[in-house]
Amino acid sequence: MCVLAHVLEAAGLATIALVSNRGVAERMHPPRALFGEFPLGRPLGIPNDPEFQHDVLRRAFALLDEPSVPVLVDHPVVIEIEEEALACALPPRFDASLPPAVDEARALRAAFDRTLEKRGVTSVGRATDPDGIPDLVGLLVRIAAGEKWDEVGLPGDPISCAHDVRTYYEEAAVALAGGVGGGSAEVWFSDVTEGGRTLLSARRQMKEQEAPFAFWFYMAAGARS
Amino acid sequence: MAVAAADACQDGRVSDESARAYAAALPVPEFETTAMATPPPLSQARVAIVTTAALHHVGDQDFTFDDTGFRVIEQGRTDLVLGHWSPNFDRAGFAADPNVVLPMHRLQELADAGTIGSVAPRHLSFAGNQEDTVTRIRLDSGPAAGELLKGDGVDVVVLTPV
16 A cells, blocks of 8 residues: 555645554555545445545545645544444354254345345355355365365355355445444454354365365464364 | 555455564565645645446456556446455455445545545456566556546545455
8 A cells, every 4th residue: 555655646636645554654654645544445434424524525625735745644543443243233043954054144135135236236146146155064074074165166266155154244234233343343243253263274174174275374363263 | 566465364254463563574665755646625726536346347357466567447438347366355245335445436526526626437456466566556557547647637546455
């Protein structure tokens, strides 16, 4: 981001970077930087809060009035990442003949569809489409149970498969919860849901099976074990 | 090739604190000087967004794991897919409201109010990847992005990382 600021400014464009890492900006001195200590992934601070987002932009554009560069200014509001899981009710068991994670993924489809209807688009689809998510979760169940990760027939690379499953759950969570604090959906997915716990279990199995490092590591947040 | 710097968390969960500390301790490319462009007054300026959230439109090419290129985002077109490879940032905010990453509606409101001159017809999305020398960003995709934006009459760029 700071590199792009330098390159674009040198091309004659006035840049303002909404930097998420003050330490990096201090060392790379992009022309104009507004540091927002917000959850990573939310450079405008708060979703569905146009007033706050406008405040961020207003402070960013104000940096164009500075007589010289580099300039680095802090946004006065700090928004901490949430350590608690999103308050989000999970559907009850429906088909007891299925593994719990697969049953859960199927049952979340209605909530997922509500977000899809609202947004008109989904970020699920790198390895499989929404219809394929329960089957994909079923493959993760098998890996978690000890089957070889490269023999169960994953529909794509493990990172993309993990992306699709987490995204499916988080897009469903957006419809189920009133508001989604930064980081809370990831905690909900990884700590609370059968699907998330299964994914982490499969990831641990893949590490045991000596899958390539990137394949298992990037299936979940780096801190997850 | 180093993927996005925020990709090594040592403790916690998504753990923004450790991700920030890790990224801040990495070697960074040196820029001996900082250029300064002088745009027209904001009320006359055309504004574009450049994000590193690996966004793309439905049907556009996915980002590869070490992609240093960019995709074009059309102003007002809301079929935005998040194609980032890093699991180390909050994605639910984007799922709830893409403006928290790519504030295209906020810019349109500012243009309608006369605060900014206009919104650029095209925004750009990179994926936050750079090799250690950042050569490709500096010499290839970065200048190409600048050329495209200049061609659209852009004066001011708001950069939004994830």
